[in-house]
Amino acid sequence: MQKIKVLVVDDSVFMRKLISRLIAEDTALEVIGTARNGLEAVSMVRELKPDVVTLDIEMPEMNGLEALTIIMEHRPTPILMLSSLTQDGALATITALQNGAVDFISKPSGSVSFDLFKVKEELIFKIKQASQIPLRNLIVNNITVSKVDVGPKGNPQTGFSKKFDQILALGTSTGGPKALDTVITALPANFPYPLLVVQHMPPKFTKSLAERLNRLSRVRVVEAEDNQLVLGGTVYIAPGDYHMTVVQTNGEFRIRLHQEPQVQGHRPSVDVLFDSIAKCKSLKRHFILMTGMGSDGAKGMLAAKAAGAHSTIAESKETCIVYGMPRSAVELGCVDYTVPVHLITSKILEVTGVLKR
Numbered sequence: 001m002q003k004i005k006v007l008v009v010d011d012s013v014f015m016r017k018l019i020s021r022l023i024a025e026d027t028a029l030e031v032i033g034t035a036r037n038g039l040e041a042v043s044m045v046r047e048l049k050p051d052v053v054t055l056d057i058e059m060p061e062m063n064g065l066e067a068l069t070i071i072m073e074h075r076p077t078p079i080l081m082l083s084s085l086t087q088d089g090a091l092a093t094i095t096a097l098q099n100g101a102v103d104f105i106s107k108p109s110g111s112v113s114f115d116l117f118k119v120k121e122e123l124i125f126k127i128k129q130a131s132q133i134p135l136r137n138l139i140v141n142n143i144t145v146s147k148v149d150v151g152p153k154g155n156p157q158t159g160f161s162k163k164f165d166q167i168l169a170l171g172t173s174t175g176g177p178k179a180l181d182t183v184i185t186a187l188p189a190n191f192p193y194p195l196l197v198v199q200h201m202p203p204k205f206t207k208s209l210a211e212r213l214n215r216l217s218r219v220r221v222v223e224a225e226d227n228q229l230v231l232g233g234t235v236y237i238a239p240g241d242y243h244m245t246v247v248q249t250n251g252e253f254r255i256r257l258h259q260e261p262q263v264q265g266h267r268p269s270v271d272v273l274f275d276s277i278a279k280c281k282s283l284k285r286h287f288i289l290m291t292g293m294g295s296d297g298a299k300g301m302l303a304a305k306a307a308g309a310h311s312t313i314a315e316s317k318e319t320c321i322v323y324g325m326p327r328s329a330v331e332l333g334c335v336d337y338t339v340p341v342h343l344i345t346s347k348i349l350e351v352t353g354v355l356k357r
Contacts, residue, residue, distance in 0.1 A: 171270025173292025175321025274300025
């Protein structure tokens, strides 16, 4: 059986050796080269044609973000970012994920860490997962698509009403930051409904994700807070390590965050969010599943469908970085519409009636 070829990129000699050693402990993987900076990485990707690249962010001469852009333009390759858990590291990682990286590995104790052994299993698992991503999907996800245009940006204040008759819930995992960028930035400024999002991601990273999406979008995007009033025209990102639900009290809808046990290994869990939204029966409810490993959200979507969901949408295989969560829902027979990622916003605007057919 042919081994998965990995290129390791890091400016630290210690980290290059450690990461290479961890990877070499799995007989299915082979480190075919190491690079000290982005310039070397770009050259070695062209020369060695690795199956997967692990890429540090902060490096001299050319940093990881610059190298990522060049590699994805000239020789698209699955790239895993190595990220520190600082706020700056989280922001750079989100930028990388929205620019074509397929996933990331956290360095547990900052940029130079002897604790990287703790993430050995995650590192090996994600390398193997990344190696399975079809080249076509990598390329499709790095094409800049035109946004849905339903008119000029209006006064955002008109969209922030606590009176609305529809609500949307969306779940995603691996490949999600790029997919969310495509979908949320295409929503028009006058989009009048709340959208609640679970993206599998650690704390700090969800905050950076929300902040970046808010800068790029015409709707408001925030990291959700406990007891927060749900308003129209706003996207709420579940914070890492917290389940997100919605409750109705005195005619208002509020967010509830809690740390009950993980569901299928996840907190936040898409199933937990979907089950909560399904109970908001005074509203038209819409459910969306996009790229991601596993099956989180599929059972929740099935239950929501049985509870009278107005629409259920799944990202199609042709654009998913990992066709796991959407496929699980399709196999359960609870998906109304299966569409590529660049058409999901159009479908949202159609099913909510914002964009008339």
